[in-house]
Amino acid sequence: MSVLRVAAVQAGYVLMDRDATIDRVAELTAAAARDGAELVVFPEVYVPGTPIWMDTRPIWDGDEEWFALLADNALVIPSPASDRLAAIAAEHQVWLVVGAQEREPHGSTIYNTVLYFSPGGELAGRHRKLVPTGSERTVWGMGDGSTLPVIDTGLARIGGLTCWENYMPLARFYLYTRGIDVWLAPTLAAGDGWIATMRHLARENRMYVIGINPVLHAGQIPALFPGRDRLLPAAYLEANGPWLEEGNTVIVGPDGTVLAGPVRQREETLIADLDLRQVASGRRHLDPAGHYNRPDIFRLHVDTSPRPAVTETAIAGTDDQRA
């Protein structure tokens, strides 16, 4: 059968508490697996939640305590926390895709990363967001071209981009050329404009598109959260309402039809059965990386090499020669 059952989990996180949020991943993945899901997807930076201070206050305006909390609760790979996520995937025999704030073991820069765990409990891929948006640039670094995975699950090729990366035509095109069937778009973007984008992407590459948002009400942030009053100024809540994350989770078919959602202002896991044959047949109409491309006119160059800050070279015998 060429049908893949997916679960898009719209849920709240436990703000800046990595382990408690991973508890939620475990519980919600178990529920989705009971419903027969083979692919379970969580929102952008679900672990340990959005650094919401970046939009509720001016930049660098008393955020040091929160950033320290974020650095402490960011996900390091490998670590017991990432091992736990892998174990959740293996326990339920699902592909588990989770957005996380991630950092290097000795690093202090946080990346907005999506992690792909296989049913075998392996980390099969990771994507660091290439360009953060606006205020996000004061919290997250930028990924390089080495983390643009398209992963073959055996049934479908899955991958995607994070939030406004989905507006990057060249990044999308690169993934299209690699035969992506199911596009995952973890995001914080609210509103109907985002749904229009999800529908456009589906039709542009004749693929399934899953947009996954968190949902969070101000009331879900514990009274004892450090600096809670400063984090949620009354003027901000008055202007923006009590939903810090409104939710917008949606599943779209390869012709741009909305199959489920959008769901807003509540937790809900959307389930859909994706018939992969519709991707193949849809591309007879339009295949942007194939018959609807013009490679004689357009040539895209992609640098997929990892770009570490330092390349160390030890030249054997240097000291002897100097002596």
Added chain:
Amino acid sequence: MERVKVAAVQAAPVLADRDATIGKVIALAETAAAEGARLVAFPEAFVPGYPDWVWRTRPWDATASTLYARLLDQAVVVGSPATDRLSDAARRLGIWLCAGADERDENGSTLYNTLLCFAPDGTLAARHRKLMPTGAERLVWGTGDGSTLTVTETGFGRLGGLICWENYMPLARAALYARGIDVYLAPTWDNSDVWVPTLRHIAKEGRCYVIGVTACIRATDLPDDLPGRAGLYGGPQDWLSRGNSTIVGPDGEILAGPLTGEDGIVYAEIDVSAARTARQQFDAAGHYSRSDILRLTVDTTPHAAVAFRGVDTGEPAPGPAEAR
């Protein structure tokens, strides 16, 4: 930038009748100009109409061939009396007049799906030939080259566009964004309900104004002498295109339309400085690109099938070495 009114004209051409359709274009442009529009856009292949029969005939059968011959005869040649009429209208009305055409070279037998933009001084400021026709369209239209992916300064913003499903070509759009497009024309035949979300996505991706313009035509609009008309087309319920004309602002918000199932002119006021301000948040060709990772090159060379060196160009004939 100057705030101006723009118009998207949703109407029926006189299918496969070039001069009658141009008469209609001029009359409708006069109406829009009288309402204060400074830019008036017409649908895809409007002069002399979208060859809808490609979806209703078997390839190469006699009716399809007869209709092709008719379209070839009625096609627009740039620099002919037909384009002179459009140019004169743009100048007389002081507008940017943009219209889709079935176009061919003067001595050519291949048709192109072309977007023509005449400036208020009457010059043909832009001519874009669709790069890739869709499905059955490939039986009537050739493909343009990269030389027509241009963006034109109007004084109230940089103008350009793509035709129908070209709008699903990410690289073509990226090229226009890099040229700084502010006012994006999207003439189309697409009637689906996903088309408007696509216009909204493009507006937000390019942080530009998007003018989607679609024909509205049913079988009763077709000329009686259209070859194969009786066999291919029915009555008033037989829609060729219901229309879908919509104008979208740079945050993806719908400013006017969609207009469906009726003729009409959709107007909106645009201010390009709002589009450029919106690029503080997102600029696909600037701060939201990653040119270290993703670099697009575009071949904008005109590609003629034959270049007549030393004959038409006056260049010297090849010397003995080259001749060998």
